[in-house]
Amino acid sequence: EAQVTQNPRYLITVTGKKLTVTCSQNMNHEYMSWYRQDPGLGLRQIYYSMNVEVTDKGDVPEGYKVSRKEKRNFPLILESPSPNQTSLYFCASSYKGSNYGYTFGSGTRLTVV
Amino acid sequence: KNQVEQSPQSLIILEGKNCTLQCNYTVSPFSNLRWYKQDTGRGPVSLTIMTFSENTKSNGRYTATLDADTKQSSLHITASQLSDSASYICVVITRQSSASKIIFGSGTRLSIRP
Numbered sequence: 001e002a003q004v005t006q007n008p009r010y011l012i013t014v015t016g017k018k019l020t021v022t023c024s025q026n027m028n029h030e031y032m033s034w035y036r037q038d039p040g041l042g043l044r045q046i047y048y049s050m051n052v053e054v055t056d057k058g059d060v061p062e063g064y065k066v067s068r069k070e071k072r073n074f075p076l077i078l079e080s081p082s083p084n085q086t087s088l089y090f091c092a093s094s095y096k097g098s099n100y101g102y103t104f105g106s107g108t109r110l111t112v113v
Numbered sequence: 114k115n116q117v118e119q120s121p122q123s124l125i126i127l128e129g130k131n132c133t134l135q136c137n138y139t140v141s142p143f144s145n146l147r148w149y150k151q152d153t154g155r156g157p158v159s160l161t162i163m164t165f166s167e168n169t170k171s172n173g174r175y176t177a178t179l180d181a182d183t184k185q186s187s188l189h190i191t192a193s194q195l196s197d198s199a200s201y202i203c204v205v206i207t208r209q210s211s212a213s214k215i216i217f218g219s220g221t222r223l224s225i226r227p
Binding site for chain 2: 043104
């Protein structure tokens with residue numbers, strides 16, 4: 001089944017403890033992206049990647065890192081999480097020429113206390 | 114400033130009734146517009162995509178319209194079902210040179226009551 005898989009689905013952590021949210025897609029998509037979703041604000045782009053070893057900042061990149069060493073994986077790294085990073089996170093992927101016909105993962109609900 | 118505004122923020126209707134969700138945008142230059150459906154606890158799923166030249170596009174009981182002159186889009190749901198309860202997100206893509214930008218609306222939360 002074609003899908004974007006995120007792990008974990010739920011995570012509670014403490015301020016300052018490094019964490020990684022994994023994202024993997026099995027559709028050979030070139031384009032991958034991370035979003036956070038907060039009430040009333042809609043989806044905001046954190047980072048995106050056009051292809052392997054190519055990553056760029058989105059609208060809200062502060063406090064986050066990403067890497068794209070393989071085409072299928074695009075992990076999101078929080079080196080020192082803070083409470084304002086408590087949010088619902090989505091990974092998405094698409095073909096380069098699909099006009100952003102994203103396939104989204106099921107989301108990761110992160111709580112930083 | 115590129116913005117996508119959706120209305121209403123939330124809507125409750127009875128099963129079997131029709132409804133229309135609105136999306137106004139100030140994005141320029143316009144490339145295309147998508148409507149996504151997001152079930153609670155799930156990622157958004159694309160319903161339709163509309164380019165500049167398209168006025169209407171249907172996907173089952175969902176019909177999207179686009180007026181590029183007034184920069185408005187609507188999503189009409191016919192004969193609503195309980196499974197239509199979800200958030201509906203309007204997304205506008207702008208493209209300048211080789212760079213594209215995606216702007217998400219904050220969504221309309223639709224609840225269908227039996």
